[in-house]
Amino acid sequence: MVASTPRGILAASLRGLSAIRMLGNLRNGLAMLLVCFFITGCGFHLKQASYLPEDLRALQLTGDDQKSALFEQLKYELQRSQVKVNEADGLAHSGAAPELHLYKDSLSRQTLSLFSNGQVAQYELAYVVSYRLTRPNQEPYEQSFELYRNYQDDPNNSLAKSKELEIILTEMRKLATKRIIRELSQL
Missing domain, CATH: 3.30.160.150 (Lipoprotein like domain)
Incomplete structure (x- = not known):
């Protein structure tokens, strides 16, 4: 049953916003993970001090x-x-x-x-x-x-x-x- 009171509507909309934020964070996390895989897959390394023999x-x-x-x-x-x-x-x-x-x-x-x-x-x-x-x-x-x-x-x-x-x-x-x-x- 859907709460028709203002407090119930507010609580339901906050739960919906929370779910949307979690989904957005999940997408951002997956995107960052894919970028990391692509960068390491192509052999890219951060610039640092040269390795001497x-x-x-x-x-x-x-x-x-x-x-x-x-x-x-x-x-x-x-x-x-x-x-x-x-x-x-x-x-x-x-x-x-x-x-x-x-x-x-x-x-x-x-x-x-x-x-x-x-x-x-x-x-x-x-x-x-x-x-x-x-x-x-x-x-x-x-x-x-x-x-x-x-x-x-x-x-x-x-x-x-x-x-x-x-x-x-x-x-x-x-x-x-x-x-x-x-x-x-x-x-």
Whole structure:
């Protein structure tokens, strides 16, 4: 028997809304489950630290300039990739563990465009990074690469542009360290 009182009508409509919500939650849950199956089925993995070969899980990290921002960034990213990093402290390498030697990085810039008054409007920044991996009983692996970025200069706003240049250089260092680790993971 259907209750014709206002309280009975309200109770019945609330039960109906509750059932509709449960059905909606069930649909959302099934949709999420299907999405998860499709994503894992296609081989997709979330981006994370690169997996290095087992013999590179402990490295002797050396460099021409061990105080440079690139050296510090590389050390940080290696530790983030669960690599035990030992710094050389100026001692000769014993040869027992692999050694990753970071050569001095360099930044050059080339003019791309000029303002009508002859001042530089845009530069191309070229960041050169070189490194050598020495493994016991193997030939040393040397690699060098360049990263490029365009940088627009504004002589009227030099303070902001110098800060922007610092940010660009920091991003280029991060890209360089991630590329080094990615290349090491493919050895």
